[in-house]
Amino acid sequence: xxxxxxxxxxxxxxxxxxxxxxxxxxxxxxxxxxxxxxxxxxxxxxxxxxxxxxxxxxxxxxxxxxxxxxxxxxxxxxxxxxxxxxxxxxxxxxxxxxxxxxxxxxxxxxxxxxxxxxxxxxxxxxxxxxxxxxxxxxxxxxxxxxxxxxxxxxxxxxxxxxxxxxxxxxxxxxxxxxxxxxxxxxxxxxxxxxxxxxxxxxxxxxxxxxxxxxxxxxxxxxxxxxxxxxxxxxxxxxxxxxxxxxxxxxxxxxxxxxx
Numbered sequence: 229x230x231x232x233x234x235x236x237x238x239x240x241x242x243x244x245x246x247x248x249x250x251x252x253x254x255x256x257x258x259x260x261x262x263x264x265x266x267x268x269x270x271x272x273x274x275x276x277x278x279x280x281x282x283x284x285x286x287x288x289x290x291x292x293x294x295x296x297x298x299x300x301x302x303x304x305x306x307x308x309x310x311x312x313x314x315x316x317x318x319x320x321x322x323x324x325x326x327x328x329x330x331x332x333x334x335x336x337x338x339x340x341x342x343x344x345x346x347x348x349x350x351x352x353x354x355x356x357x358x359x360x361x362x363x364x365x366x367x368x369x370x371x372x373x374x375x376x377x378x379x380x381x382x383x384x385x386x387x388x389x390x391x392x393x394x395x396x397x398x399x400x401x402x403x404x405x406x407x408x409x410x411x412x413x414x415x416x417x418x419x420x421x422x423x424x425x426x427x428x429x430x431x432x433x434x435x436x437x438x439x440x441x442x443x444x445x446x447x448x449x450x451x452x453x454x455x456x457x458x459x460x461x462x463x464x465x466x467x468x469x470x471x472x473x474x475x476x477x478x479x480x481x482x483x484x485x486x487x
Contacts, residue, residue: 275448277317277408281415282444283467284313286437289419289430291474295482299428303420310416318409325401332387336395339383343376350386351376357389415444434471441467 288309292302343350351372358368376382387393419437422429442460449459 274407274411275451277321277411278415278444279448279463280317281310281313281412282418282437282440283415283470284412285309285416285419286434286441286467287470287474289423289433289437290471291478293430293433294475294478297482299423302428302430302433303423306416306420306423310413310420313416314409314412317412318405321408322401322405325399325404329398329401332393332395332398335387335391335393336383339386339390340379343379343382343386347376350382354382354386415440437471438464438467 285306289302289306292305297305354372354375355365355368358371359365363371375385384395387395418440419433422433422436441464445463446456446460448463449456452459
């Protein structure tokens with residue numbers, strides 16, 4: 229007669245209900261998930277640049293074309309708008325991101341000065357923050373004291389929780405500027421493709437631009453929780469409003485000149 233199995237050797241289907249085997253705890257590597265990097269300037273600058281280029285030149289082509297201008301004039305106007313807009317976007321992004329980073333650096337100096345002048349008050353502030361997050365006061369005090377041993381970490385943590393700033397994760401002004409320049413140019417060239425190919429049709433050019441708006445809006449929505457169709461249609465609607473306005477202006481101005 230075989231000896232009975234010890235409890236640890238019982239097959240899973242013979243274990244009592246409260247002793248059913250559980251899957252091993254998942255570690256960080258097993259649970260790992262990713263987030264889109266939305267903190268930096270690259271995605272925002274690139275997306276905004278492409279959208280702006282598309283809408284700007286679709287509107288420009290619509291307005292100039294509605295006035296009865298020749299294909300050569302439309303190309304000249306569109307390329308001028310592309311170059312001017314790309315430089316404007318790039319310089320604007322560079323200035324904006326640089327100013328933002330300088331503001332963060334200024335806040336770092338303010339916080340560092342406060343830590344030097346009022347270390348006890350800053351320490352108590354961090355302890356209170358940890359307690360509000362659910363720590364026991366003793367644990368919070370120990371954690372805050374350890375963090376304050378490193379002034380750089382203390383400054384960064386205070387800025388992160390007080391102002392939502394991360395001094396170690398600042399966007400690059402040059403990356404934002406180059407992204408804006410390139411993406412604006414790519415967006416702005418789309419409405420001109422048919423004219424550059426020698427096919428001078430305002431209707432076809434606007435249709436090509438509309439397809440570009442749909443694709444750009446759909447692509448941008450992939451970085452968010454929005455449905456692709458919603459982002460695509462929203463961008464098409466915005467572009468249609470802008471193009472419709474400039475088409476109307478071009479038509480009004482062009483009628484006396486061509487009549």
